[in-house]
Amino acid sequence: MRNPEHAIHAMFTQRWSPRSMLAEPMPAETLLSILEAARWAPSAYNAQPWRFVYAHRDTPEWAPLFNALNPMNQSWARHASALVAIASDEAMVLPGKTERTPNRWHSFDAGAAWAHMALQALHSGYVCHAMAGFDPDKLRQAIGAPAEFALECVVAIGKQGPKEALPAELQAREAPNGRHPLSQISYQGRWHT
Template identity: 50%
Template sequence: MSPTRTAEHPIQAQFTERWSPRAFTGEALPLATLQSLFEAARWAPSAFNAQPWRFVYGLAGTPAFATLFDTLAPANQAWAHRAGALVAVISATQFTAACKTEPQALGSHAFDAGAAWALLALQAQALGWHTHAMGGFDRDRLRTALGVPETHALQAMVAIGRLGDAATLPEALRAREVPSPRRPQTEWAAEGRFSFGG
């Protein structure tokens, strides 16, 4: 793995090995593999075990892929066209407890959907695929195109693919096609008191 991905403390290699490339081969992600990725997401923890994550996917070469792709920002379309699948990550902002009839707000919906996406990404990496989350997409267009009700929030789009050759990328992206480093723990973990500045 890249020297930029050195752990400060002992961890399993899966965490530093996962990274988000933009160069994909264009190989379509088999549905069965995508279902394994969703299966990993399925076991994420969530408040009240409400499991508020929702995924809408399109496999490469299908109309569903084209629908999702059309909503991406041009800067993301420039490389995501070679993804093997696109997945919209959506979260339910309300849930109805087993003992209730009315839905209640679910304050943790984004946190829980984030946990599910992280497990999906790690499972993809373990199976020889890469993921790349994107916040750059047109939320109004995606909501309309997929028919997402207002009770649900659009969190991110995810490209999944086989790692390709960086030479296939637009020139501006080629130099960025390296696993990124991380800030040291001392900048964001502290004992007992918030001591990170405003």
């Protein structure tokens, strides 16, 4: 199913987004490693627009974050070990300036941080699943994000569980998916169709 067209490190095809997770607590240190990897992502002007608000399962912080997810995501993310909300600062202070100016790359850079997270989680024996399916008002209220921060997504992190533990309608989707051919998404010199 996941055969790369060209030689790449195995982590890129081994990472995928399962929904079945084992509902176990995870060590605080492991989650901090995952966030640490995200911290080292590149960003425009090294502005580091990302912010992470996390909650471990079975802690008081879990419920407000979990309750912001849509019902479909709640149906499986209830078994995650941790939830991490990713927000990004829509403005930055350019080098040599003092006032804030719009940062056109805030989401692009938060996406790079998310990719670092997912790959570090894989390396630590965990899986990640990003979710855009949340109620933005509830999430902002839950994590206390200031208005100038965009809410990017919530990431469920856990140890992968058996497919059979999922609600029936999600079991059929519990497999690594594919990608468009490289020839369809990359062009030498000039865009073509």
